[in-house]
Amino acid sequence: MAQKPSIPKGTRDFSPVEVAKRNYIIDIIREQFRLFGFQPIETPSFENSNTLMGKYGEEGDRLIFKILNSGDFLNKVDDALYEAKDSGKITPSISEKALRYDLTVPFARYVVQHQNEIDFPFKRFQIQPVWRADRPQKGRFREFFQCDADVVGSKSLLQEVDFVKLYDKVFTKLNLKGVTIKMNNRKILSGIAEVIGASDKLIDFTVALDKLDKIGEDGVKKEMLNKGISEAAIESVKPLFSFEGSTTEKIDKLRSMLVSSEEGTQGVNELEYIINTIKEVPLETAILDLDVTLARGLNYYTGAIFEVSPPETVKMGSIGGGGRYDDLTGIFGLKDISGVGISFGLDRIYLVLEELGLFPETVLPSTKALFINFGETEALYCLKAVNMLREDKIIAEIYPDSAKMKKQMGYANKRNIPFVVLAGTSEIENNTFTVKDMQAGTQKEMDLKELKGLLR
Known part of the structure; x- marks a missing residue:
C-alpha cells in the first residue's frame, strides 16, 4: 500500500486563492518599495555556512538549516570525531552550505562581492523565501517569505524616517489600521547595561529583555539571573518593565537615566531626531511608539531598531522589523559601510488581513466566461x-x-464562473454566441462585440 503523501512540518501548500491573496500583499509592498526608490536584487536560496553562522547570535545559529555535503559526506570525517557523537563539532565536516536564515546577511555578502558595481548609497529590495528550524506554531513557519528593503552607504537618520514612512504607507494601502511601529535604539540598551554595570553581559541582557512580552517580568528576571546578571543590576532596570508615558516623556526619562553614558545619550538623541522629524511628516494610519524593552535578538544591530505589531484585536506576533547595522559588511572585509533596513512578514500579514476580512473581493482574477465544448467544429x-x-x-x-453538458455546467458552477457561452450549428451560421448568466439564469444570443462589452 502506497504511503500517504505529506509535507514537512512548518511548510504549506498554497491554493490558487491563497496565492492570489499573497500576491495582492506582495504587489502593494513591491509598488511602495519602488516608489521609495529601492531596486530589486535576488540571492541564492542557500549560502556557504561560514557566510551565515555567527551572524545571528547563539539562538539564531541553532535555527539555521544545514545542507549535507554531496556524496559520501561521512567518508572524510575523522574516526575520533565521529565516535564522539558531538553534532556541533561534526557539522562543519559534513555540511558546507546552509539555507538562508534571512535576507540581510546575504545582502551584506552581496554588497561586498559587488562593491565595485554599486553606487552608494545603495537602496535595494528583496522578496524571497527564508528558512528557520523553529518550532512551528500560529504565524511561525519553517519556510516563509521576507520582503526586505535596505540602504547601505549612508549614516543619515533620514533613512530611518523614510523606513517608518514606508511601513505606514504599506499598511495604509493594505487598509490595515491600528498597526504600531515600536522603536528603540541598541545604543540605549548598551548605555543601560553600562549604567547598571553589566556591559560584559550586553547580549544576554538584550536577548532576555526582548522576551518581556512573551515570558513576562518574572521570566526575564529569571533568565537574566541564569546568565550571570546580578540581582542588584536587575533591580536597577526594574523601571524598564513598566516604562510608560508619551514619546517625549519617555525620551526625558531615558535622558536622565543615561546621563552618565555617552553611548546611551547618543542613542536617545538619535531617537529624538527620528520622532521629531516624523512629526513634521505625520503618519497616515500607523502609531509610532518608543519601546525601551525592544531589543531584537540579532547581534548585528547597532542603532535604531524597529518592530511592527498588528492591531490589538489580533493575537499575533510582530509583522515586521529591522534596524541600523553600522558595520555588518565588516565581517566580510568591507569596513565602515553603514546600513539600515526593514522587513515585512508576508505570512503573518496575510493571517492578519484574513482574520480582519480585509482582502478585497476582486483579489482573485477569476475566469469571466467558460465556452462549452460540443465537439471539434464547435470547439474550434x-x-x-x-x-x-x-x-x-x-x-x-x-x-x-x-x-x-451537465458536467461542463457543473464545472462552471464549482469555479464560480459568471457566464457560460454556448455555440452550436445555429450560432456558427449566424456568427453569434448564446450567453447564459449563471447567477440570473437568463440567456441571450449576441455577437462577439456584444460579448466583449458584457464581460468587461
Whole structure:
C-alpha cells in the first residue's frame, strides 16, 4: 500500500486563492518599495555556512538549516570525531552550505562581492523565501517569505524616517489600521547595561529583555539571573518593565537615566531626531511608539531598531522589523559601510488581513466566461473567440473535452464562473454566441462585440 503523501512540518501548500491573496500583499509592498526608490536584487536560496553562522547570535545559529555535503559526506570525517557523537563539532565536516536564515546577511555578502558595481548609497529590495528550524506554531513557519528593503552607504537618520514612512504607507494601502511601529535604539540598551554595570553581559541582557512580552517580568528576571546578571543590576532596570508615558516623556526619562553614558545619550538623541522629524511628516494610519524593552535578538544591530505589531484585536506576533547595522559588511572585509533596513512578514500579514476580512473581493482574477465544448467544429469556433477575448485582457477558457453538458455546467458552477457561452450549428451560421448568466439564469444570443462589452 502506497504511503500517504505529506509535507514537512512548518511548510504549506498554497491554493490558487491563497496565492492570489499573497500576491495582492506582495504587489502593494513591491509598488511602495519602488516608489521609495529601492531596486530589486535576488540571492541564492542557500549560502556557504561560514557566510551565515555567527551572524545571528547563539539562538539564531541553532535555527539555521544545514545542507549535507554531496556524496559520501561521512567518508572524510575523522574516526575520533565521529565516535564522539558531538553534532556541533561534526557539522562543519559534513555540511558546507546552509539555507538562508534571512535576507540581510546575504545582502551584506552581496554588497561586498559587488562593491565595485554599486553606487552608494545603495537602496535595494528583496522578496524571497527564508528558512528557520523553529518550532512551528500560529504565524511561525519553517519556510516563509521576507520582503526586505535596505540602504547601505549612508549614516543619515533620514533613512530611518523614510523606513517608518514606508511601513505606514504599506499598511495604509493594505487598509490595515491600528498597526504600531515600536522603536528603540541598541545604543540605549548598551548605555543601560553600562549604567547598571553589566556591559560584559550586553547580549544576554538584550536577548532576555526582548522576551518581556512573551515570558513576562518574572521570566526575564529569571533568565537574566541564569546568565550571570546580578540581582542588584536587575533591580536597577526594574523601571524598564513598566516604562510608560508619551514619546517625549519617555525620551526625558531615558535622558536622565543615561546621563552618565555617552553611548546611551547618543542613542536617545538619535531617537529624538527620528520622532521629531516624523512629526513634521505625520503618519497616515500607523502609531509610532518608543519601546525601551525592544531589543531584537540579532547581534548585528547597532542603532535604531524597529518592530511592527498588528492591531490589538489580533493575537499575533510582530509583522515586521529591522534596524541600523553600522558595520555588518565588516565581517566580510568591507569596513565602515553603514546600513539600515526593514522587513515585512508576508505570512503573518496575510493571517492578519484574513482574520480582519480585509482582502478585497476582486483579489482573485477569476475566469469571466467558460465556452462549452460540443465537439471539434464547435470547439474550434469557440477557441477563436477565446483568443480574441484574451487579446482584450478578458479571462476566458474553453472546456477541454466534449463531455456531457451537465458536467461542463457543473464545472462552471464549482469555479464560480459568471457566464457560460454556448455555440452550436445555429450560432456558427449566424456568427453569434448564446450567453447564459449563471447567477440570473437568463440567456441571450449576441455577437462577439456584444460579448466583449458584457464581460468587461
